[in-house]
Amino acid sequence: MLIKLNRPVRWWFKQTKVARVLLTASLVGWLVLLYLASRPFGVAVYSLSSQSGNYFIHKFGPTERWSTSSPDLIMTGQPGYFFLRPTRPFNQAEITVTWQDRQPDTYLEAGILMDRANWQYQSQPLNHPGLNKLDWPLVTAGHHRLWQKTPVYQTWSEFIERLPNFSQLAVYNWSPSSTKSINLTGYRSHQVWQQLPGQWRGLQQIVTYLADDEQLAWRITVTSDSLQELTADERLVEVNITNSVNQRLWSEQRRLDDNQLEWLITAGPWSAGAYRLEIKASRQLLLKLATQQTVFGWQGQVWPVASADYHWRFWTDAPAIIAQTIQPASRQIILVNQRPLNLADTYQQYSIETLATSSEISLSGGDVQLAGSGIFSLQPTIFNPQWRRAGRLSVDQLAGFDFIAADYQPPVCRQHLCTATAKLSLAGADWQSGDGYQIMLAADNSHLSTVSPLVIQEISVKLRGASLWQFLRSLPRRLVNKLQ
Template sequence: MASLSRRYIFRFGLWSAIFLVAIWFVLAGVALTGQVAYETDFFEPHYHLRPLTPAERASWVSDGQGQYYELRGEPVYFSLRTLRRFDQARLTLVLEDLDSAPVVEAGVLYDQTIWRYDMRPLVNSDLDKLSRLWEAKQSGDILFLQKERKYQSFEDFLSALPGRAETAVYYYDLPESFTPAITYNPCQETVSVPWPIRGAFQIYAYINNEDLDFSFSGRDLNENQDTDDIRLIVYYQQAVIQDKILADAGLDGQSGSVRSWTEQLLLAGLPAGVYKIEIKANDDIITDRMATKQKLFSFDRRLRIAGAEDIRLFTDSARVAAVTSNPASLGTIKVGDNILELSETYRQFEALTGTATAEISFPRGDIILSGDGVFSLSADQLVNPRWRRLGRDLDLSEIRYIIAHYQTPPVREGRTRAQAVFDLRGAYRENGEYGFIISLPGFKETDRPIRLRSLKVELTGRDWRVWLADLFR
């Protein structure tokens, strides 16, 4: 009898320990304090910080100098796997050998349909050099540079903004504005874009004493198995004024059955200024026809022109990049006075435009064009309300002021400890994973690789006090 009770006591002890451990796992997963941190020096696999990909650009090395990732190309990606959602992530990278990568940026995936990342700067050696040469004021994480002191403070600068030609921004949003170069009168005729567009795109349109009037029609190819929602969003001064999900353009899934879609955008009584229209769609969606009554409109930054011939457009970008997945589209693209030779599929080629406004022409479509400016049907139609952005192609001789959302990272014993903070509340999360990107603008495969020594993510989110308050609300 005594031995039986000892046995049951022993069993009770063992099983209680099991359930206590199980409860501990659940509480650790919930993260009651709302804070959790994951760090890896790549010595062994980490459940939460997935390996960097693709392997041809990021290879794990273990040698006499320890374990690290060697970055030989860009961009590279990694996933952060979490057990719950968080509000904010602070990313810390320890990097070495940055001579061939003066700029390092990182981002978190926000929109999986159009692969938009919310990017943040980590390292900018060019800005660090300018901070030593120009008048510099650091206020928290805002860096304000003046070639010669004119403003006593950053606040003085904001209250009396100088001309756009002499100002550059770096991850800082100044109010967008645009003034037509000549006296503007609304157009009475409809202008049609002469080529079809594949996937997502954004338009800047200027209106003054007229309706915002666009019409779109096209096809849903239904070639891939994703759902084919089309979302039309209109922005004014960076605020959303209309957000519409269009009626299902076609059958969901990989049916292969092509269905057509059509949509009219007509907004009256709007104040004069620049409006941004965003068509958010995946590459199953073709916009065959886009027509507008607006005289001044341009496509922002990226445009995938579908099947067409003898394409001609204009841009204010300093550099244009092109890539195609169609062998029939390979060939020569004229960019201003320069030539961009598109000689391989699935590889991006670039060319400088060399002028403030450049003409682009190429014989066949199915090419993705991208640049740091806008694209339009004629040089007179260019509408770009954005401020000039600090980058490798910006001519600094005209720039007198730079505002940056940036802090110079500390360097110790040759290692740079760079940090960036991301808002995760709108970030895309699938199967418990957030997607991150590390970008090295201008870095080429032939450059000397840089080393990533460690990666740390500190997450902050709702804690037990917020949950308790919600429970009793």
């Protein structure tokens, strides 16, 4: 053994002084690389200011939404994406964006892809011009802010204890953990199946009302219209039922066999109130829905599909509606409160603002995705147990409420340059092999174009995770968990 150890030592001393100096320099360089890759103190900062990217922040896309005439970070469309690729796991990413002030001001959010099959992002605000311009009396507590048209609450905790009515409050990036119990007077359940028209594409977030002793009963038939073979993730359908405080009451997963799945979902009964049925399905899947519930609506978005001659009518309380289609045959002029909205191109988002608390949407055929911060209903009576969301509302639209509550830090602006930070949790985020985490920069309602782009000066990402010492301390626990 000693002889074996002596061999490299003898080899080392046989080398010339020059070789020894060079090899020592290489060893020092390698140790520096090891330090940079492992970040033993648990913090790493990466930044860049051009589209060419670096190892850590790279692959800006899609190309048509970034300026091709300049290497600078100029967004001409939205949302834009890039990948974040740290050399080791971290828990949190603080994404700081510095951009040039523009007119009109930009609603900016940063998000991280959580679920690739359903394209679900966890987003955090960077800039909300509506809130920035709101000059109402303000109560702050940490990151939480409460704007009051007329001062009622002195402190944030007082506001939490005595929440205002549903119609008075709009929330942004935050919602109260305790909600008022909802009881629909005069509601009577009747256990008759009703088949919903057409089919429904992808993710369904359905809010429904259940009476005491009423079971949640939905029947779904899932098929696919994809020409390509579905991946394992795309064949997966997950159903979650949560209550009004977002506690999961029921969850189950199933997979499509031979491109078909029949599923009778019955759960409950629970106490009377609002419940959310989430059907997580990829965009390649089409769902036929039947239910025994009579009061329900789609939260946030709805994507109906039917033959070209079918005429859809929806009602929504969303103050702004975004519509898009991915099918050339589904390009059409839809009507929102009799106002036309021309879906002229595929993969292009078109939006229309309505200040009404209820808007009627008419469209033909389908395969048109409708989105907005509200409920989409097949009936004129909209059941919305959620607090109204401030989303991308303008200052005029926000003035329709008495209180605005948000978890939001306005950007710091100096000399036409604004800087804001979004904290995103990396736990459970989707990691794409070779590329890393997908980060989205969304600027909805901001009308980005080549003549009015968003010029980003710098993107900086501060990553926080376990330090080397914390990692070493957790090793025995990890080993025990693995053995169990």
